[in-house]
Amino acid sequence: MSTQLSSGALEAINDGQQIDKPVFQLLALKKLNPAASTNTTVDRYRIMLSDGVHNNTAMLAVQLNQMVADGQLEPNTVICLDRYVCNKLAGNRRVVIILELTVVAPGSQVGGKIGNPIALPLGGGGGSNGQQAPALQHTPQQPMRAGASPMGVAKANSFPGAGGSFNKQGNYGGAGPSTGMMSPPKQAQPISSLTPYQNRWTIKARVSNKSSVRTWSNSRGEGKLFSMDLCDQSGEIRATAFKEQCDKFYDLIEVGKVYFISRGTLKTANRQYTSITNDYEMTFNNDTTMVPCEEEDDSIPTMQFDFRTIGQLEDMNKDAILDVIGVVKSASDVTTITTKTTNRELTKRELHIIDDSSKVVTLTLWGNEAEKFDGTSNPVIAVKGARLSDFGGRSLSVLMSSTLMINPDIPRAHHLKGWYDTVGHTQDAQSISEQRMGAGAGANSNWLTLEEVYSQNLGQGEKPDYFTTKGTIIFMRKENSMYMACPSSECNKKVSDNGDGSYHCEKCGKDYPDFQYRLLLSANVADPTDTQWTTCFQETAETILGMKADELGRLKLEDEQAFNHVFEKASFESYVFRMRIKMESYNEEARLKCTCMSVKPIDVKEQSKKLIMDIRTLAAA
């Protein structure tokens, strides 16, 4: 294989020269041991690069870790550095951090080491420019942020200007009179090189997201804060400003703008709360300064994503915060919900997004973002920092701290749109969120036979289990299938007959002149493997019996034969049942209680689809 390496490029880069898209051979890759003091969850890789003449170590930016996981960076692989930065270390030594790369030839094809490289001599190089101008950089549209910001739509562009609050040196922050120290520094170091072990540093970063000001009060005290996401070519970091710093900086920071930032406190990040790829996060302190960068610098990206495919979400933990991108296959209307604890009214909209893993997931938008969203023409949506929940299998929710972009101008978005328009829209894609439609054939609706429900010990845990099954009603208890219930809406408690034409509700503590019938039907469901008793309340029982509760109550009183006939007619009908099963105790006796949550007639087309999928899965296994 004749692969040309960029001979001499390592030396030139180390001398501070700018080399566009050099081609190197990767000789070795090593996962670094995390520092003992950090509970890091992000792996870092050091690699040995060769240009055929010299070899030298380099670091892989963490956003490329997936390539290691995918086995794309085996030894001997020839790679092109599409984007990199070169950092100056002590002793004039420089280290290359690779930000984007393309595999030119896989290691297995190359076979062995090219040339006979020797270690690059240390201490050479007197170049003055610590940072290479990177190759072409995408500058996507500003993020749209409708929901969280008090400013409404397009938060990125709509903050009031900095209002001239920076002083005439262009400085802000820091104590005491201005000194020459505070003019915009010539040297900025990459965000990826920040650690808690140095305190004099300056970064040049774009603010990609900014929270609103929030107050807190707990046992440890109270205060206010806001946080922001910062990024440069090398990576990203989250920064938080508390109390005084919150007041000092909040109005001055505009999303989308580039700043020189120096002297914050770095601490280990808790990755549980953010999708920002960094082991550390920054807290502003008294010495922190932020200087706006006056000239626009296109080399600094507006946002860094670390997208998961929708297929990958199935293997991730609940509550993970992640970046996702997909084509909006469909969108629900806006609906209103009331929060449990605070009784606030909230609007939401559910999107079904698909990507080229051919999986669909439900993504919930809230508030303004839900209301403003336009799903016509199947836009691409990218979310930085969405939360994964396990509702209905797997689903996603946009948070206040998330950034949402519609049709972002990034390669992955263009790729997905092209994929969707050509093949994606025809795909028989499975949702990893439960479908509220059809036969509930979502991949995670936990389809089980009744024998499996038994053998898998469903309902034995602390929380109830849910399953979906196709079965036939073989018997129903006519007796006690309905009761006289409180007529007030939402009560539904059983009332007692006072014998004087009035009825007493224990729960409401009131007498009523009438009552309403409600259904509480015990049904025995059978499938080819087993049977299961289940309790069907009002709506499910009405579906099964094909009659409203009050009508059935009337029949019971007036026409026993017709009443009996309703049950005969309803027997031996088959449905798709959604069940909730849980161990409960009655009179100190534990027994499994199975409640029917929903019952749907069998949709032959949906069922067939599911069977075809099942066969495919079996065939693939």
Next chain:
DNA sequence: CCCCCCCC
């Protein structure tokens, strides 16, 4: 020093 982010 926050870390809540809603509903089925």
